[in-house]
Amino acid sequence: MIERMALVTGASSGIGQAIADRLLDEGWQVIGLSRSAISRAEAGWQSHQIDISDSAALQALLDALPVPQAVIHAAGMMQAAPLGELDLNASARLWQLHVAAAEQLANHFAPRMRAGGRIVLLGSRTSGGAAGRSQYVATKSAMIGMVRSWAADLAPRGITANIVAPGATETPMLQQPGR
Numbered sequence: 148m149i150e151r152m153a154l155v156t157g158a159s160s161g162i163g164q165a166i167a168d169r170l171l172d173e174g175w176q177v178i179g180l181s182r183s184a185i186s187r188a189e190a191g192w193q194s195h196q197i198d199i200s201d202s203a204a205l206q207a208l209l210d211a212l213p214v215p216q217a218v219i220h221a222a223g224m225m226q227a228a229p230l231g232e233l234d235l236n237a238s239a240r241l242w243q244l245h246v247a248a249a250e251q252l253a254n255h256f257a258p259r260m261r262a263g264g265r266i267v268l269l270g271s272r273t274s275g276g277a278a279g280r281s282q283y284v285a286t287k288s289a290m291i292g293m294v295r296s297w298a299a300d301l302a303p304r305g306i307t308a309n310i311v312a313p314g315a316t317e318t319p320m321l322q323q324p325g326r
Contacts, residue, residue: 152176152215154256156199156248157222159183162269162313166219167192178212180222200243202251209255217265218256220249227280238282245286246293253297253308262305268294270312287312 153170157163158179167177176191185194199205199222224244226237253266273280274287290310297308 153217154178154215155219156180159185163221199248214259219267221269229279241286246289260306264306266308268310270310272312
């Protein structure tokens with residue numbers, strides 16, 4: 148595990164980009180993962196353009212990366228519809244990105260993290276329920292139970308796992324939900 152190295156998903160925009168910026172400003176090495184190419188040339192930064200909902204591609208990349216001290220899963224998308232108009236494929240896409248990718252990241256890195264390691268997931272204040280957003284809410288709610296279980300598993304090793312649940316934030320995901 149490399150001290151002061153973080154892996155950040157969704158690092159090309161919004162909250163993920165802000166997290167990557169802050170970590171770099173504080174002297175961390177940052178590995179940014181994003182569907183979009185990230186053009187950035189500064190010390191401590193490396194990026195990988197990848198669709199992290201493609202579990203085979205994600206695993207191939209993870210196998211080639213060093214173990215970071217922190218894993219921050221900030222990638223996300225919003226797809227929503229009222230009952231009667233739900234798209235089951237949208238549910239699968241949301242689950243794969245929000246839950247399965249988080250699970251794959253933690254499952255890969257946590258066994259090799261040392262004390263002081265951190266896993267942080269970006270949830271949502273809507274996890275308690277929101278009209279017309281049941282599919283999105285379902286994935287964000289699942290993340291809560293999952294990360295609480297990880298926290299219990301990892302606490303004896305001095306590794307923390309948490310979820311941060313911001314409210315609506317002016318980001319590209321809010322402006323273009325299905326992007």
